[in-house]
Amino acid sequence: MTAVHIVALGGGSGTRFWPVSRRSRPKQLLALDGKRTLLAATFERVESIAPVSSFWMVVGDEYAELCREAVPEIPAAQVLTEPQGRNTAPAIALAALHVKRKAEDAIMVVLPADHAVRDPKAFCAALKIAVKLAELGPIVTLGIEPTFAETGYGYIERGAADPKAEHAFAVKRFVEKPDPICAQAFLARGGFSWNAGIFVMRPSAYLAEVQRQLPELHAALQPVAAAIGTPAYNDALATAYESLTPVSIDKGVMEHAAEVAVVPVECGWSDVGSWNALKAVSDPDHAGNVIHGNAVVVDSNDCVVYSGDDQLVAVLGLEGVAVVHTPDATLVVPKKRAQEVREIIARIERQGWQRYL
Numbered sequence: 001m002t003a004v005h006i007v008a009l010g011g012g013s014g015t016r017f018w019p020v021s022r023r024s025r026p027k028q029l030l031a032l033d034g035k036r037t038l039l040a041a042t043f044e045r046v047e048s049i050a051p052v053s054s055f056w057m058v059v060g061d062e063y064a065e066l067c068r069e070a071v072p073e074i075p076a077a078q079v080l081t082e083p084q085g086r087n088t089a090p091a092i093a094l095a096a097l098h099v100k101r102k103a104e105d106a107i108m109v110v111l112p113a114d115h116a117v118r119d120p121k122a123f124c125a126a127l128k129i130a131v132k133l134a135e136l137g138p139i140v141t142l143g144i145e146p147t148f149a150e151t152g153y154g155y156i157e158r159g160a161a162d163p164k165a166e167h168a169f170a171v172k173r174f175v176e177k178p179d180p181i182c183a184q185a186f187l188a189r190g191g192f193s194w195n196a197g198i199f200v201m202r203p204s205a206y207l208a209e210v211q212r213q214l215p216e217l218h219a220a221l222q223p224v225a226a227a228i229g230t231p232a233y234n235d236a237l238a239t240a241y242e243s244l245t246p247v248s249i250d251k252g253v254m255e256h257a258a259e260v261a262v263v264p265v266e267c268g269w270s271d272v273g274s275w276n277a278l279k280a281v282s283d284p285d286h287a288g289n290v291i292h293g294n295a296v297v298v299d300s301n302d303c304v305v306y307s308g309d310d311q312l313v314a315v316l317g318l319e320g321v322a323v324v325h326t327p328d329a330t331l332v333v334p335k336k337r338a339q340e341v342r343e344i345i346a347r348i349e350r351q352g353w354q355r356y357l
Contacts, residue, residue, distance in 0.1 A: 002135050003106045004050040007095040008042045008113040009088060009197075010059030010067060016274040016341045019329035020306065023357050027272070028114040029066050033281040034292060037070045038272065039113045045120035049109065049127055056099065057113065058082060058091045083237060086244045088197070089252040090217060093210050094237075096203035097225045107131050108206070110199040116280040118268025126167075126265035130200035133165040138259040139201040139209070141171070143193025145266045149183035152273065152339070154195035154250065162261050171260040174250060193264050196271070199249065209253050217252075220244055274338035275304050275322040275331075293325075304335060329356050 010028060021027045028039040036044070043055055056078040059067045064081045068074070080094055092110055099108050109127060117123045123142075130140040143156045154177055159170035174195065178186065186192040199206075211218040220240045227236040254260060270280030278290045289297050293307035296314045304322040307313040313325045322338055324331040333341065348356055 002131070003054065003103045004131055005054045005056060005099045005103065005106050005108050006043065006046050006050050007092070007099065007108055007110045008039065008055075008057040009091055009110065010039075010057060010063060010113050015345045016339060018341055018345055019324060019326045019331055019356070025066065026063060026114075029063070029070055032272065032278060032292075038116065038281075039067060039070045041116070042111055042113045043071055043074070045117055046109070046111070046124060046127065048124050049131070054103075054106075056080060056095055058095050060085060083241045084244075085246070086241060087246040088249040089210070089214060089247045090221075090241070090244050092199070092206065092249055093217060093221055094224070096206045096210075097221060098228060100203035100207070101225070101228055104204075106203065107134050108199075108201055108203050110197075110201075112197050112271070114272060115196065116268075116270045116272045118270075118280070120267070122265060123267040123269070126263045126267070127200065129165055129167055130261075130263045133162065133168050133261055133263070134200045134202060134205075136164055137202075137205060138261045139199060139205055139254070139257055140168070140261045140263060141200070141254070142196060142198040143262040143264045144196050144269045145264055146187055146192065146194050149180065149187045150194065151178055151180055151183050153177060153271070155183075155186055156193045156195050156262050158191045158193065158262060158264070165261070165263075168261050168263050171262050174255050193262060194269075195250065196269055197249075199254075206253070209257050212258075213256060214247065214252050217244060217247070274341065275306070275324060275333070276335040276338040278304050278306070278322075302335065 017027050020030060029037050031037050052073050055074045057067060058080045061081045061083055068079055099106055126142055134140045155175040157172040159172035162168040162170055220243050223236045224240050227233040270277050272280050282290045284290050288302040290304045291297055294309055294312045295305040295307050297305055298316045300315050300318045302320045303318050305313055305315050307325040310327055315323055320335045322333050322335050
């Protein structure tokens, strides 16, 4: 059986989870369910797919130590650090170089490190289908079956059924985040999945697409590939990243890849993109409230109340509101506007209050 390697992408700073998420502790390092970090949960749910010895992560230099602490069982040499953020296409290419060097014929499963999955069994079943299909050559993506007309996700339109694997389809096209009318049409029409940024492929297949579509990226990383395992590696990596243009795997590779397949899955997936999505990792009470930490919630519905152990937060008579308390900052926002927390971050930056970021 082909060896499978799991690669988790460290992700960004998670500004929409401010004030709990900060520049010093991004979203993937938060234990939003009060038990484990999103990063640790990412690896835990795929333990049936690959052994810990085949786990990798790609993270920013500034978060490397915290990420190692979150998942200490991962071999230190398989915590790959980026000197600068250059989006997902370079990050995955860097991982592909390392995985290919360690296991030439391996299959690489690329996962965002800051998502949640309610049904790991269904998730892993879909991944196993994707792995078998990727062994035959194509780049495979998991498509999340949509449950509502979401405008914050990209979509994947399915084409014909793939004869090489059950429950798999050719990808007809990738669609950017749609407006509400288009999102509703996609939901009504069927045949569309949410793009969760999950990819299964041979490293060589991905690197071949990078060479064809992003030749400058491919050329810049060749000295890095040659330096893996030598004292020259860090300098080669820093030099390469200085020259790289940020580009996502979706725009840079997937939209025009030669052979792409999708495996649709229903698994209770969420990108946990804002406080409004906290129910993806925590069970609501009888009134739909998600409560974390020291909190008293009275006569309130559909609220998020999040606190630590340092202070009691009390809420009465509210509906659809998020109240988030930390030792130095408190957020109160209608849940339906939770995506706009970035505007607060921008205002804090303009005020010069860096200590709150």
